[in-house]
Amino acid sequence: MSNQFYPLFYSFHFYLFGLMALASSLMFVTRKSPVAAAMWLVATMFALAALYIMLDAQFVGVMQVLVYAGAIMVVFLFVVMLLNLGSPADLNDMRGKWGRLLAGFVGLALVAELMALTKSPLDLRLVLPAATDVPPTGGVIASIAAPMFKEYLLAFELTSVLLLAAIMGAVVLAKKTDAR
């Protein structure tokens, strides 16, 4: 592949995955069945993983697939199936027409607002930090590892506590207590 097509190629794929993410997320919110919705969400996450890789965040992209699409969503599906919520028949899931309309309006307003925000002449320090002269990352794991194990070491360690707490919490909560 010649380099001169690279930007085009890149852009094409970028938009492709972007549209995929958009479309599958739209499909996700409109599905009635939780299983279907979950599958569409997985699709969204895959598309996002692709975008991450294209944005030079290969490690994050891999993690996205492994953790999100792989682990978290599996848990979701697992729960859906455990609780036997597969069929939406008994669920009065969706709001009414007006509710959906209003929600759509709110969503659009939010998008518009976010767009306007990036374009507003607001003091940029409030919106974005000042651009630093940090060299662009090469996508190697090392460039993530460096801040993570230096600057954010404490936070990193604390996540282990968080995870431990979450595990214990999940075990305690999900345990059958009404056995007595």
Added chain:
Amino acid sequence: MMTVPTSGTHALASTVAQFVWLLPLLPLIGFLINGTLSLLAVAKLGPDDPSAAGHDAHHDDHGHDHDHGHHAARHKFAGIVSLVGPGVLLLAFALAVAIFVAMRGVEMHEPYLLTLFQWMPVGDLHIDAALQLDPLSMVMVLVITGVGSLIHIFSVGYMQDDPGYPRYFAYLNLFVFFMLLLVLGGNYPLLFVGWEGVGLCSYLLIGFWFSEKANADAGKKAFIVNRIGDFGFLVAMFLLFANVGSLDFAGVAENAGKLPFGGVVITAICLFMFLGCTGKSAQIPLYIWLPDAMAGPTPVSALIHAATMVTAGVYLIARSSLLFSMAPVASLTVAVVGSLTALFAATIGLKQWDIKKVLAYSTVSQLGYMFIGVGVGAYTAGVFHLVTHAFFKALLFLGSGSVIFAMHRAYHATHNHDDAQDMRNMGGLRKYMPVTWTLMWIATLAIAGIPPFAGFFSKDEILGNVFARAHGSMLSEVTWLGVPGGTVLFVVWGLGLASALLTAIYMTRMMLYTFHGPNRSGQAEQGHLAEAPWIMTGPLVVLGIASAAGGWLNLPELIPIGPIGALEKWLEPVVGVATKRIAGTEGHESVSTEQMLIGIAVAIAVVGITIAITRLKPAALVTKKESPASTGFARVLEHKYFVDEGYDAAIIQPTVATSRVVLWKGVDVGLIDGLMVNGSALAARALGWLGSQLQSGQIGTYAWVLLIGVIALLSAFTKYH
């Protein structure tokens, strides 16, 4: 004792008078000893842990039958109490006589002031605990300790079987202490200490047999009614301090002249002070407590409610003569109220059946006389009547005490539960109690105003002075409520004469019903009626002599059978200025007028006695149980014009009801607590309920609210092009 005489240069300072502080101290010591004994005798300490030991742990009946003392055994401390109680009084009397003798030996231009310590020194207010000795207080001290001693001795017999014997003497001693403080106090606040203190002791002694509600009620009533008067006294002191700048007698005498003569201020001071006197000395409108006060032991009635405490108002006005002589309107008010009280009480006295109630209304009436005296500026005459009244009224009360004592014993012996004080149950007691009979007739003649007994001189002097002041004196010049002062005084004189007539009638009535005619106490009782023991009749004899001869203290010029006007001369340093100011220069009547006045007075007394003897038929009386209820005006009189009932319905019940229904239940519980306090709590709770309604628990709703909020905030902070 911190005895730092401030007027060390006074002629009395080197005499026995420097021990004047011993006078009140002696009865105080007596009080402490007797009070301690009283508590020691009855006290039974409780268990260490009262909440652990149930209150029903022991049920021994204490046998506290306080019913007029019929316990066979005397009190275990009776001996020492009988010694200490009257003993301190006799010592005080001896000291008083010694001081009196010393005082006669020196010129009393100014009072002897003994400052013990500073009491309330605040800023420009200086109130010392200072005793003041001058002729006026000397007279009072002699009366108090002298008559007081006799009554204490009488009490030894009268109260001998009472289980509260030491308590009785403790109260009595305490009373004398406060009474001496009252007359010896060197300033108004200290006088007020005594003033309230005697009221307190009166309260305690009226309610001495507290297990009966009526007695406790009477004590309470006396205290509260007196407090109304004390309110007036307090305000008078505030006015004095604010306008004169001092509360010492000396300071007031010095600075009172700066106040405008007859002005609003001085009149207000005197009127408020007189309000205090109407309370303490049982004048209209506050006289109502005194008849009820007869619920106390009879010697108490003699000492407190006849001889000493109730005359404190007269003393106060005599003491403040300088002020009153500057306020003619107030002085006339005193005279008018005094005369009205004299007549009013005398009419009630006509129809009372309780022997003590007769004497009580008689006392109110005689106090009215004294106020007529001090009201018209005849301060000496007022004090003179105070002294003679102390003699013959104490005698009358003690005599009636003897009678009641005898009746009681008789009833007790036969287990009769009749009323031992009702005259309808007596009659013909002359046969059984000749000594008492004789002495009480002396007193009756004295109070009726028959010469040469004491009451004649003092009463005549008062009426003569009223007549004299009715024209050509300072008082006759002013108008009182639109009426010329002279006219007012003539009316007062007329009222005085009328009540003199009534006095003669009701006193004779009392004597007739009690001692004459057939005996109505019952066949069985007659065998038990007897004269009281010598310890009770002894004091009676002394008082009888005093009642008969008391007139010699202040003989008028017309009757020169001894020193003329001794009391007048004695009191001259104290009340002379004020008397002269009111009487003006041409004070004396012509001899013929005076003779006429004396003639009228004696004639009225004789007429009164005659009316009573001829019109009343003791033989026709029936006992209390058999008497029909009286009707018409007699009923009104018997019920004392229904004044008590009127006060109760007009003042007491409305006050209590308003306090309970409007103030407490309405304002406190309803308005403040209900509406404001609990109302605001309710409002807060309502607001909280409203807020909690937003907390639907619906996560969806929360999300909506959150999102809308986010958008609103974002749009608020975004600057658009």
Added chain:
Amino acid sequence: MLAESLALSAALFAIGVVGVLTRRNAIIVFMCVELMLNAVNLSFVALSKLYGATGQVFVIFVMTVAAAEAAVGLAIIIAIFRHKQTVNLQNINLLRG
């Protein structure tokens, strides 16, 4: 590609929001929240091209938190389901004041 990434991020976020607002199934709402987290992650990654790898570090943290949250959240849902036999948010109002 920064602007496009951010726009996509915003769009995904808004879709997540709409999902939260319209759905009543607790699990789906939960998944919508995950979508919103992903949208934020996208901005992080996109901006990390400009500002260095810190953004990616935060993505890792977010993932960790999301995992923890999913574990606990789903456990809660299970517990609630056991109790009420439903995951419909309308029927769950324990927070009611």
Added chain:
Amino acid sequence: MTSFLNSIGYNSWILPVLLALPLVGAALLLLRGTVLRPAGATAESIMRESRRWALALFLVEAVISLGLWWSVNSTSPLWQAGFLVPWIPNWGVDLRLGIDGIAQMLILLTTLLMPLAVLGSWTSIREKTPSYYALLMVLTTGMLGVFMALDLVLFYTFWELMLVPMYLIIGIWGGNRRLYASLKFFVYTMVGSLLMLVGILYLGLQVPDAHGLPVFSYDYILANVHLSSVQQLWLFAAFALAFAVKVPMWPFHTWLPDAHVEAPTAGSVILAAIMLKMGTFGFIRYALPLFPVAAMHPTVRFLFLSLAVIGIVYGALVAMVQPDFKKLVAYSSVSHLGFVMLGIFALTPQSVQGALMVNLSHGVSTGALFLLIGMIYERRHTRLIEDYGGIAAVTPIFATILTIVCLSSIGVPGTNGFVGEFLVLIGTYRTQPIFSVIAASAVIFAAAYLLWALQRIIYNPLTKPENKGLSDLNRREIALLVPLLIAILWLGVYPKPVLEKTQAAADRFVRQIESGGNADAGPTEPRR
């Protein structure tokens, strides 16, 4: 005595020691009651031990505080026994202590009354005794701190500190409606004092120091903060509300009857004898001197004088019809405290001195009354007047003491009650004659309600069988009442020493207010 006290540096350590001692005691007592609880201890043995330790501690406190009588130079314009260490420097808050003659008397009243309060709880408190006595100790620190603090934030801290123990004492050891009463007490006082906190912060931020930090020192604010009359009015309102609730002035008094009735004996005693004095003390120390223009504004003054007089008459009238003796005494407190407020706002040397005297003597008399009620309640378990009657026949000592105390509360001359009321009234008459005369009518009502109650309790026929077996006071109870009786007579017969001690402070107060605040003789900085 003075030289001995100086030789041990008494003035330099006494105030912090008085504050710290009860706190330490409370901590030790709590430890003893929980983790260090001896094995095999019963509630009974715990009670015996803790009350003994509490009594010992309060006796020590009382004895060491007695030195203040001699060591304080009450005529000095300076704060006495000053003590100053930084506390929260960044906010300009210091531990700044010092007293004058007024505070001196109130501190002595507190320290001397606390042992009696313990003795009054001796057998009536049987549960959770360590906590109870520990709370009493914390309460003591709070109360003493209020009288000693010379820093507004510190003052506020102590002010609120004493609220909590009292809340718990009423709420845990109180009567049947204790929860209602304690909550009412807490919320009522809290509402008032929160506004005062706002006022304090406002004052502290008015004139920052050289570093731009707020200053809360009382003297600094008094000397440097100059407020417009509108500012003064608002701040005065904030402070006055807090104090008026505490006093309590009509119509903020309704917490008092409930709190008194439900509180255990010691709680009632402390509440009446000391905590109500915080309110009047607050007026004298803070509300009036800091905002003289507002306080002496004719309308404001008229309002407060009216409220005081309404309180006097209203309290007396409502007291008259109370069926519950404790409630009766509570309403009589409203009446008495009205005299204090009247005296303060009448602003003459006599009335202010009288107000301080009523403060003290109300503490003694009402304290004694509550103790007596507690004693009889312990035996009969009722406070209703109608349940008694004629008990003088079976309990003569109790009846005698009750009579004396009632007479002192009525204000019979020769007892403490008279001196204060007389001075208030005679002083008030000079500036506010109408108010004085109306207030003087309370002498009638006071006699009416107390004597009526007295009659229905100790006199009248002894008809109720339950009363026939009543036991009289025991040695402990007599011993704890005797000091109060001595105080009643001493203050009534020879009040001069006390009057002398408060004279300078009272004069200064009057001058300060009259000259509109920036007076010549505001007390200056403590010596350290």
